[in-house]
Amino acid sequence: MALIPFRREGQLSLGDLQDQMNMLLSRMWHAGVSTGPFDGQDWAPPLDVYEVADRYVVKAEVPGLRVESIDVSYDGRTLTIAGEKVIEPADEAVRATIRRERRFGGFRRSVELPGGVEAGGISAVCRNGVLEVSLPKEEKCRATTIRIDVGD
Numbered sequence: 001m002a003l004i005p006f007r008r009e010g011q012l013s014l015g016d017l018q019d020q021m022n023m024l025l026s027r028m029w030h031a032g033v034s035t036g037p038f039d040g041q042d043w044a045p046p047l048d049v050y051e052v053a054d055r056y057v058v059k060a061e062v063p064g065l066r067v068e069s070i071d072v073s074y075d076g077r078t079l080t081i082a083g084e085k086v087i088e089p090a091d092e093a094v095r096a097t098i099r100r101e102r103r104f105g106g107f108r109r110s111v112e113l114p115g116g117v118e119a120g121g122i123s124a125v126c127r128n129g130v131l132e133v134s135l136p137k138e139e140k141c142r143a144t145t146i147r148i149d150v151g152d
Helices: 014-029 089-093
Strands: 047-052 055-061 070-075 078-085 105-112 123-127 130-136
Touching: 047 105, 055 078, 070 130, 078 130
Parallel strands: none
Antiparallel strands: 047 055, 055 130, 070 078, 078 105, 123 130
């Protein structure tokens, strides 16, 4: 749902306001800001989760992470992405940091999917700092179109 500050056809409903607040808090919670006091993580990558006809797709922004430091697992209907972004020790030894805005440390993000997944077909690829996990839906969870015959 897009942010809609004003509506011509009527007032913003309480449900719309709650949806907007949830989106705002979610973005703030895991948009690279420190979340340590609340969930024990130093930072967490933002995620996009969407569904197409035959699969679910989860994308996570993980710039600066080595693929070897990311773990992707699936259990039941829950996908978990965990990892750690570390400061290179050699960098710290030869410089004095003036300002640090980038976040480092461990993270864990879990997403419960709305339907079943063919676990053997799950794949993951990381391109340009974006991890994309593709989870094929179970056959029974895929949408089907039903043709309607014209009766006489």
